[in-house]
Amino acid sequence: MLVNKPRLIVVAGVIEKQGYYFIAQRLESASQGGLWEFPGGKVEVNETPAQALERELREELSIGTTTGVWLADSVFDYGDKIVELKGYLSHWQQGEIQLNSHQQMAWVSLSQLDNYHFCAADYPIITALHNHMAQMSNTKG
Structure with a gap:
């Protein structure tokens, strides 16, 4: 018998600053x-993913952001729920980061991301970020 698990649509922001994430x-x-994760949270009813991401980053980190390009979607079954994670580049506009719902933070280079244990749903976003950055460096050629 199939049990209908709750399916959550969640957004994550990849905030870049001077080559660090x-x-x-x-x-x-x-x-x-x-x-570890790229911060974000659930998309509420009547909210676009961009609106949700900007709200969540304001709530979780006390910063103002604008949502940039979409990187990847990742669907992961955590057993008790299915999470559909939408990853976007996010651009920091204002405010000082305060950890309102996390215990630690780090600014890391693309290559350093491999040194951290992420939530399973975040890994496709890391892969997409690598691909995006490689594509960007190829077009600057």
């Missing part, structure tokens, strides 16, 4: 506690 570690008490 912002990642945050989930609270130990949270689902996927202790793992």
Whole structure:
């Protein structure tokens, strides 16, 4: 018998600053506690993914952002729920980062991302980010 699991649409922002990317570690008490992620959260009813991402980054990090290009979608079954994660480049506009719902943060280079244990749904976004950056460097050629 198939059980209908809740399916959550979640957005994640890849914030870049001077060649480094912002990642945050989930609270130990949270689902996927202790793992790293690109911050974001659930898309609410009547919200576009871009609106949700900008709201979530304001709530989680106290910063204002604008949503840039879409990187990847990732669908992952966590057992109790299915998460459809939409990853976007995010551009920091204003504010100082405050960790309102994470325990640690880091600014890391693209190659350093491999040194962190991410939530499973974030890995396709990392792959897409590598591909996007390679494509960008090829077009600058």
